[in-house]
Amino acid sequence: MKVQEIREIIKLVDQSNISEFSFEQEGSKIKLKKTEVGTVVYPTAAPEVKAVEAPKAAPAPAAAPVEAPKAAPAPAAAPVAAVAQDTEGLHKITSPMVGTFYQSPSPDADPYVKAGDKVTGDSIVCIVEAMKLFNEIEAEVNGEIVEVLVKDGELVEYGQALFLVKPE
Incomplete structure (x- = not known):
């Protein structure tokens, strides 16, 4: 198969x-x-504990921590928006399964592809190993590899983006 x-x-x-x-x-x-989404049950005691702890810690250092988080989210939001704009029009090659991502057929071999390489629909771009089976992943689109989103040997999830490709 x-x-x-x-x-x-x-x-x-x-x-x-x-x-x-x-x-x-x-x-x-x-x-x-398939597992059902939304069936996680959170204990009701946890929010009450946080509410009790927050007033004890809040009086002395309230001014400093409040200012730091306000400054941090603004710069973080800008790169996220920039990344979202940069990925528009790009095809994402995603993992068809949970497993380990490998860029090359063996540890001493060159990667299948790297940023800037041209690929065709049947080009092999990586391997995802699941349960000792090495599954070759194809590009599915003609184009140019823009970015490799996963590091060699990293665990990947089903549907996780592995590569960004600029379609031709």
């Missing part, structure tokens, strides 16, 4: 109302489970 076929199955299950899916073909077996 090809990675592209697995991606399609994942997308279909994600968009459907089913919570669990199993598939077996020629010795290959896939089992997908």
